[in-house]
Amino acid sequence: PAVTRENNCLNAAKACNLNDTCKKYRSAYISPCTSRVSTAEVCNKRKCHKALRQFFDKVPPKHSYGMLFCSCPAGDQSACSERRRQTIVPVCSYEDKEKPNCLSLQASCKTNYICRSRLADFFANCQSEPRSLSGCLKENYADCLLSYSGLIGTVMTPNYLRSPKISVVPYCDCSSSGNGKEECDKFTEFFTDNTCLRKAIHAFGNGTDVGVWQPMPPV
């Protein structure tokens, strides 16, 4: 008999809507991220990004991370991981008409002070260290997850790839990198193939590292 597997991402969405704060800020970003503004634009990306930043700012990590870092069965390509991919409403917050080169995206991030500082945090806090048990140079999963979620709502907004193992990347690639190909690949691999980030996400999803989020007073 087929065993119905728990969909942790669905459970996190249910929990969010039963919490007044999470419910409020979730709708507050779903609305701008799904409202078509013209025949040419699927949404107002600036408003969508701003509301997403607010969501991760105001909602306790227990709920916001619960939806963003929910764990799905390995290799699951359906309900659970697709829901996780949809958390940030990628059609508006992530995808674009054209896919820029990652180094040019990085350059445009550096012209914005929020994006520049959040990208620097991410590189500092999610740096891998193969010799450490945690997989991270700074052995602090919470800081890594916080800096990753801090990128959501900037031009560097990352999202999950449709891949069997956890892999994330901003909306860019390394085509037409010219002599910057090596640097570009290094940049994308920090997202797509980052042991520290992957372990931090797994630890949150499995609840194996309870110190990852600050305990919140009961609502």
Place this chain on the structure above:
Amino acid sequence: RIKPVEGRGCLLKEVHLNVTDLGLGYRTKEELIFRYCSGPCSDAETNYDKILNNLTHNKKLVKDTPSRTCCRPITFDDDLSFLDDNNEDYHILRKHSARKCGCV
């Protein structure tokens, strides 16, 4: 602007439901807390309501039964959003649940 009258019996109640229980035709497994207003408003009646009561009793109003004071939402809860079972479309419900009740 409607100024609601205090009705001691008119209260905000809540029930935990599946979105599909609402019967609005959505296909989703998500859930919500639905809050509604319920209870008597007899202690909040005005002369207007008493007159209506008398007039309907005495059959002075032909074929008309105007509504009396009702326990109704005077403020609505925040919007509710959820992902459709197709894992692609989000839906938003507005003015679907009560936040404050009053006899109006």
